[in-house]
Amino acid sequence: MSIIKQLNHLAGIQEGVVRSRRKGHSVLVSQTQRIPHLDPLLFFEAGVREGETRNFWADPDRELILVGLGTAWKIELGPEANNRYREVEKRWRLLLRDAVQIPEDGPRGTGPLLMGGFSFDPLQKRTPLWKGFPEAAFTLPRFLLTVYRGTCLLTVNVVVKPGDQAETLAEMLAEEEEKRLGWMQGVSSSMVSLSYHAYEVEPDRWKQSVSQVAQEIQAGKMDKLVLAREIRLESEDAFASSKILNQLWKRQPSSFLFAVEREGACFLGASPERLVKRDGDRLVSTCIAGTTRRGRDWEEDWTFGQELLSDPKNRVEHQVVVEMIREAFQQGCSHVRVPEEPTLYQVRDVQHLFTPVEGRAKLGTTLLSMVEQLHPTPALGGYPREVAMTRIRELEVMDRGWYAAPLGWVDFRGDGEFACGIRSGLIRGQTASLFAGCGIVGDSDPNSEYEETRMKFRPMLSAIGGESR
Ligand SMILES: C=C(O[C@@H]1C=C(C(=O)O)C=C[C@H]1O)C(=O)O
Numbered sequence: 001m002s003i004i005k006q007l008n009h010l011a012g013i014q015e016g017v018v019r020s021r022r023k024g025h026s027v028l029v030s031q032t033q034r035i036p037h038l039d040p041l042l043f044f045e046a047g048v049r050e051g052e053t054r055n056f057w058a059d060p061d062r063e064l065i066l067v068g069l070g071t072a073w074k075i076e077l078g079p080e081a082n083n084r085y086r087e088v089e090k091r092w093r094l095l096l097r098d099a100v101q102i103p104e105d106g107p108r109g110t111g112p113l114l115m116g117g118f119s120f121d122p123l124q125k126r127t128p129l130w131k132g133f134p135e136a137a138f139t140l141p142r143f144l145l146t147v148y149r150g151t152c153l154l155t156v157n158v159v160v161k162p163g164d165q166a167e168t169l170a171e172m173l174a175e176e177e178e179k180r181l182g183w184m185q186g187v188s189s190s191m192v193s194l195s196y197h198a199y200e201v202e203p204d205r206w207k208q209s210v211s212q213v214a215q216e217i218q219a220g221k222m223d224k225l226v227l228a229r230e231i232r233l234e235s236e237d238a239f240a241s242s243k244i245l246n247q248l249w250k251r252q253p254s255s256f257l258f259a260v261e262r263e264g265a266c267f268l269g270a271s272p273e274r275l276v277k278r279d280g281d282r283l284v285s286t287c288i289a290g291t292t293r294r295g296r297d298w299e300e301d302w303t304f305g306q307e308l309l310s311d312p313k314n315r316v317e318h319q320v321v322v323e324m325i326r327e328a329f330q331q332g333c334s335h336v337r338v339p340e341e342p343t344l345y346q347v348r349d350v351q352h353l354f355t356p357v358e359g360r361a362k363l364g365t366t367l368l369s370m371v372e373q374l375h376p377t378p379a380l381g382g383y384p385r386e387v388a389m390t391r392i393r394e395l396e397v398m399d400r401g402w403y404a405a406p407l408g409w410v411d412f413r414g415d416g417e418f419a420c421g422i423r424s425g426l427i428r429g430q431t432a433s434l435f436a437g438c439g440i441v442g443d444s445d446p447n448s449e450y451e452e453t454r455m456k457f458r459p460m461l462s463a464i465g466g467e468s469r
C-alpha cells in the first residue's frame with residue numbers, strides 16, 4: 001500500500017533514542033502524517049488481535065473520529081489510587097515532558113493522546129463481570145487513526161529506551177503498520193444473524209427500589225437518585241463488537257459512539273450525554289435528563305416533546321442536573337453561560353430535556369479536574385452526591401463497572417472530551433450485559449420508570465440485532 005511509503009519513522013525514532021540516552025530514561029516518540037481516506041469502522045474491525053486493546057470514539061456530529069489500535073503505553077489504576085483523575089494527569093504529564101513529537105502541533109485529535117475511561121464508583125466492589133476494566137484505564141494507542149472534519153491522519157506512537165536500536169524499531173513499526181493496513185482488505189462488515197436468550201436481572205426488585213427511593217425523596221432524604229438495571233444476553237455465537245459498532249453508527253447519528261476493548265471484552269455504546277469537552281480554554285458540558293418516547297409521526301413526536309417540556313416531574317429531574325453542573329462550572333470557569341430553559345434532544349429511541357453549559361477554563365482548571373468535579377452528575381448518580389452514591393451501592397443488584405462513567409480521550413495539550421457511558425453494554429464472548437437507568441424523583445412511578453429503561457435498552461438491543469429466544 002502506498003500509505004506506508006509516505007511514513008518514515010526513522011528520523012523521529014533516532015531523535016528519541018538520542019534523547020533517551022541523554023536523559024537516561026524512556027522517551028515517547030509520536031509521529032503524525034496525513035493519509036488517504038480510511039474507513040474508521042473498517043480500521044477498527046481489521047485491528048482485532050488477541051489480547052490487544054482497541055478504542056473507538058466518535059462525537060455526535062462526527063467532526064472527530066478516533067480509532068486506537070494496540071498499546072504504546074498505558075495507565076491502569078486500581079481502587080488503591082488516591083485520586084485517580086490527578087494520578088492519570090500526573091503520569092501523562094511526566095511521559096509528555098521529554099516526548100519527541102512530529103509535527104509539534106497538528107489538528108485536533110492527533111499526536112500523543114490517551115483513550116480510555118474510569119469506573120463509575122471506585123468504592124463499589126468490582127465483580128468478575130468487569131474483569132479487565134479497573135478504576136481508571138487509559139491507552140496511548142500504537143496506531144491512532146484520526147478523522148477530523150473529513151481529513152484522515154495516522155499517528156504512530158512508540159516509547160523508546162536508551163538501549164534501543166532506531167533502525168530495528170523503525171522497521172518493526174513499518175511492518176506492523178503494513179500488516180494493519182493490509183488486513184483492511186478482505187474485511188466485511190456483514191451482519192451474522194444471531195439468536196440469544198435474554199433475561200432481565202430482578203426487574204421486580206428494581207421497581208420496589210424505585211418506590212422506596214421515591215418515598216425517601218418525599219421524606220426529604222435526597223432530591224434525586226439514578227437507579228439502573230441490567231439485561232443479560234446469552235448467545236450460541238460470540239457477539240462481535242465491530243458489527244454492533246457498525247449498527248450503532250448507522251442508527252445513532254446524534255450520539256457519541258464509543259468502544260473500549262480490554263482483555264477480550266468490549267464496553268461500547270451510543271451515548272447522547274457529554275460530560276465535558278475541552279477545546280483550548282473553552283469548556284462545554286450538557287445536562288441531559290428527563291425522558292419521553294418518540295412519536296410514530298411528526299405530529300405525535302412534537303406532542304410528546306411539548307408534554308415533556310412542560311412536565312413538572314421531568315423538569316425537576318432535569319433542573320437538579322442543571323444546578324449541579326452550573327455550580328461546578330462556576331468553580332472551574334469564568335464566563336459561564338447556561339440557558340434559562342431546556343430544549344429537546346432527540347435520538348432514535350427517546351427524546352430528552354437538554355441544557356448546554358459552557359465556560360472559559362480558569363487557570364489550573366484541566367479537562368480531568370472538570371471530570372473529577374462533575375462525575376457523577378445527578379443525571380447518573382443523584383443529589384446530594386454522597387447520599388446518592390451510598391444508596392446506589394446499597395440498592396442496586398448490579399456492578400455498574402464502567403456503565404454511566406466518564407469515557408473519552410485527552411491529548412498532549414490537555415484538550416479532549418468525555419461522554420457518560422450510557423446506552424451501553426459489555427460484550428464478552430457469548431454473553432452481553434446491557435445497562436439502563438432512570439432518574440428517580442419524589443413523584444416517580446415504578447412502572448413508568450421501568451418503561452423508560454426499556455426504551456433506553458433499545459439502542460443496544462437493536463444494534464445487536466438477531467432475535468431473543
Ligand atoms: C441513566 C441513564 O440515562 C440518564 C437518565 C435520564 C432520565 O431518567 O430521564 C435521561 C438521560 C440520562 O441522564 C441511562 O440511559 O442509563
Ligand SMILES: [Mg+2]
Nearest residue numbers: 290291438439
Ligand atoms: Mg427520567
